[in-house]
Amino acid sequence: MSTTTTAGAGLEGVVAGESEICYIDGYAGVLSYRGYNIHTLAQSATFEEVIWLLWKGTLPRQAELDKLKADLFANAAIPAQVEDFLKANLKASPMDVLRTAVSMLSLSDPTVKDMSPEANQLKATKLMAQTSTIVSSFGRLRAGQTPLAPDQSLSFAGNFLYCLTGKKPDHIMEHTFDVALTLHADHELNASTFAARVTAATLSDIYSAVTSGIGALKGPLHGGANEEVIRMLLEVGTSDKAVERVHEMFEKKIKIPGFGHRVYRTEDPRATHLRIMSEELGKSTGQEDLYLMSSRVEETVKGEKKLNPNVDFYSASAYYSLGIPIDLFTPIFAVSRMAGWTAHVLEQYHNNRLIRPRAEYKGNPDGMPWIPLESR
Numbered sequence: 001m002s003t004t005t006t007a008g009a010g011l012e013g014v015v016a017g018e019s020e021i022c023y024i025d026g027y028a029g030v031l032s033y034r035g036y037n038i039h040t041l042a043q044s045a046t047f048e049e050v051i052w053l054l055w056k057g058t059l060p061r062q063a064e065l066d067k068l069k070a071d072l073f074a075n076a077a078i079p080a081q082v083e084d085f086l087k088a089n090l091k092a093s094p095m096d097v098l099r100t101a102v103s104m105l106s107l108s109d110p111t112v113k114d115m116s117p118e119a120n121q122l123k124a125t126k127l128m129a130q131t132s133t134i135v136s137s138f139g140r141l142r143a144g145q146t147p148l149a150p151d152q153s154l155s156f157a158g159n160f161l162y163c164l165t166g167k168k169p170d171h172i173m174e175h176t177f178d179v180a181l182t183l184h185a186d187h188e189l190n191a192s193t194f195a196a197r198v199t200a201a202t203l204s205d206i207y208s209a210v211t212s213g214i215g216a217l218k219g220p221l222h223g224g225a226n227e228e229v230i231r232m233l234l235e236v237g238t239s240d241k242a243v244e245r246v247h248e249m250f251e252k253k254i255k256i257p258g259f260g261h262r263v264y265r266t267e268d269p270r271a272t273h274l275r276i277m278s279e280e281l282g283k284s285t286g287q288e289d290l291y292l293m294s295s296r297v298e299e300t301v302k303g304e305k306k307l308n309p310n311v312d313f314y315s316a317s318a319y320y321s322l323g324i325p326i327d328l329f330t331p332i333f334a335v336s337r338m339a340g341w342t343a344h345v346l347e348q349y350h351n352n353r354l355i356r357p358r359a360e361y362k363g364n365p366d367g368m369p370w371i372p373l374e375s376r
Contacts, residue, residue, distance in 0.1 A: 012262070016357070017197070021054060021343050022188040026263040031270065033186055034058075042273045047156050047181040047336075048072070051128060054186055054343035055121070068125075069156075075129040076150050076159075079108035082130075083137065083147070090142040094135070094331045095218040101134045102127070102214060106207035115203065120349060123206045124342035131338045132156070135331045136163035157181055160335065165323050172284045173322055176277045180315060183270040184333055186340030188263075192216040192223075196341045200348040201355040209348075213341045214334055223330040228257035229316035230290075230326055238289075239296040246300050258313030259301050267308040274314035281321045290317035 008014070023032045031038040034053050041050055045059075052060040052068055060068060082104050089097050106112045109126070111119045137147035140163070148166060150159040157178035161169040169177070187193070196213035200206070217223040236242045249256055261268055275298075282288035294317050301307050319329050 011357075016189055016194065017355070019188070019344065019347060020057065021347060022186045022340070024188050024263055026261070027265050029264060029266040029269050031187070038183065038269050039272070041182055042179050045182060047178050047185070047339075050182045050185050051156075051339045054339050055124065055346065071125050072129045072156060073150060073152055075126045076133050078130050078133050078137065079105065081108065082134065086134070086138045086141055090138075094138060094327050095214070095223075095334075097138055098131070098134060098331045098334060099211060099214040099218065101138075102131060103207060103211045105130055106205060109207070112205050112207065115205075115349070117346075117349070120206055120346060124346060127206065127210060127342055128338050132160050132335050133163070135328060135335055136160055138331075139164045139325060139328055140166070160332075161322060164328075169322075170284075172281060176281050176318060177322060179273060179277060180318060181336040181339075183273060183311060184315075184336035186337070186343065190222070191219070192337065193341060193344050197344050197348045198355045200345040201352055203349075203352065206342065206345050209345045210338065210341045213337070217330065217334055217337070223333050225257045225310070225312035226316035226319065227326050227329045229294075229313055230320050230329070232257065233290055233293050233297075233317065234320075236293070239293045242293045242297050243300050246297055250304065256297070256301050256305075256307070258309055258316065259305075259307040261308075261310045264308070264310070268310040270311040271309045271314055274311065274318055275309070278314040278317045278321070281318055285321045287317065287321040290320060293317075 021034065023035070024030065033041060033050065034057050036045075036053065036059075041053075045053070048065060048069055049060055052058075052064060078101075082101050085101055085104060086097065105126070109123065111123065114120075133147075133150075140147050145166065148163045151162055151168070154162055154168065155174060155178060157180075158169055158174040161167075161173060161177055189197070192213040195216040196209045199212040200209040232245060233242060236245050246256060275295075278291045278294060279288070282291035291314075294314060298309050298313070301309075316329070319332065320326070324332065
């Protein structure tokens with residue numbers, strides 16, 4: 001006789017698999033990639049080092065890091081048919097465009113059916129580089145500008161900002177965005193990563209797997225909270241009005257975007273860094289008012305509801321200060337999380353078993369009598 005374990009709604013608290021990639025302790029506020037605490041990585045690592053760490057399990061040596069950077073640069077160009085697709089859909093939702101464009105990348109990859117570890121690693125590199133190009137190129141094309149080729153002298157983070165805005169970022173901007181990419185790179189079995197692993201577990205190709213991840217990220221309960229945060233801040237305009245808006249939302253029992261987390265019961269450790277970067281970047285770009293409004297909102301929500309900001313809250317003002325269009329915030333999440341998605345897909349392939357959970361049945365029992373159509 002088979003048995004099943006009853007799961008809470010949304011599989012809350014259920015351990016759905018094993019992984020060596022990401023560790024979270026929501027009660028202690030701990031997040032680590034491959035054993036390296038997120039605070040250590042935010043303070044010391046570059047995003048390229050984090051990509052290698054997530055993929056390989058170790059920090060890269062100089063030669064390995066140089067090769068990764070060269071490979072990302074060499075694979076940044078997107079196929080002509082993908083660029084044509086971007087040009088033909090300039091008024092579409094950026095997340096719809098990204099999801100479809102990433103899926104289209106498989107059509108131009110002659111190794112798409114090669115499931116060897118070497119081929120899948122190369123495809124992961126292509127996805128990492130080309131997802132960034134898709135987002136930055138779409139941003140420029142819809143603004144009536146020509147897509148730019150990356151500059152080999154810039155970092156991955158610096159190149160994204162350059163290819164999107166046409167301006168080479170200063171050190172503060174490049175460093176802030178680099179750290180933001182690191183902070184968003186992975187988060188264990190979140191909805192999009194789990195979706196990607198479920199697809200990979202069928203031994204579908206890596207393009208299909210990460211497309212599943214993008215589809216899950218598009219949902220407003222996963223990605224997009226930082227878009228809601230910045231729209232609220234821009235609408236209210238001042239700290240006092242921001243506090244008034246928060247109280248209005250409290251009265252109407254409307255969730256404050258960017259607060260609370262399914263996993264963390266203390267401060268999201270990623271928010272710790274984004275708070276500091278929002279302030280520094282605001283001062284350097286003349287957008288300090290956004291940080292000050294954010295700070296007042298945090299003070300109010302923590303004081304009255306005991307809720308802490310999550311990764312989305314201060315990333316909103318930071319991204320806006322970098323000159324990033326609001327509706328590209330979630331696609332940028334995908335640019336960063338592509339590192340984690342591909343790492344999880346590669347890990348799934350390495351020790352694969354089809355992911356096929358059971359459901360606790362809540363309907364009528366077996367044996368219902370058949371009622372002829374004329375008698376219903």
